[in-house]
Amino acid sequence: MQKKFLNFLKKISVLSIIIGLISFIITYLFPKVSVTPDLPYIVLFFFVITIIIFYILLSSLEKKSKKFISYFMASTVIKLLLYIGIIASYIFTHKEDAISFVIVFLILYIIYTGFEVIYISKYLKHKS
Numbered sequence: 001m002q003k004k005f006l007n008f009l010k011k012i013s014v015l016s017i018i019i020g021l022i023s024f025i026i027t028y029l030f031p032k033v034s035v036t037p038d039l040p041y042i043v044l045f046f047f048v049i050t051i052i053i054f055y056i057l058l059s060s061l062e063k064k065s066k067k068f069i070s071y072f073m074a075s076t077v078i079k080l081l082l083y084i085g086i087i088a089s090y091i092f093t094h095k096e097d098a099i100s101f102v103i104v105f106l107i108l109y110i111i112y113t114g115f116e117v118i119y120i121s122k123y124l125k126h127k128s
Helices: 002-029 039-063 065-093 095-127
Strands: none
Touching (some): 002 095, 039 095, 065 095
16 A cells, blocks of 8 residues: 555656646746636645545555445545635635636646546556
8 A cells, every 4th residue: 555655645746746837837927817826825735635535545445445435425525515615715705816716726626636536546446
């Protein structure tokens, strides 16, 4: 399990660095494009949450693969509720930046969730 997790950690770190570089380029080469100033924090947030969830799912897959589906569904619900709460609280506290924040948040949600699902399904195939 340790090797699989470290492999995932390396690849998600590379993904996050690439996202950071792209956001830096967009911010400075296209200053008219409205990008939320909280973008680095959103990337860091998704990075940390994805690592935690992946570790939990990978350990549940290693211990009791029968409980994996329950862990996967529970983690998905918890993440969605957490994300909705963050978006809602940001909208209420930063009305001037709400639209760009939500757009960036949803784009990063799709990227990180897709990345996580691809790697979980990859390890599920190896397990069976």
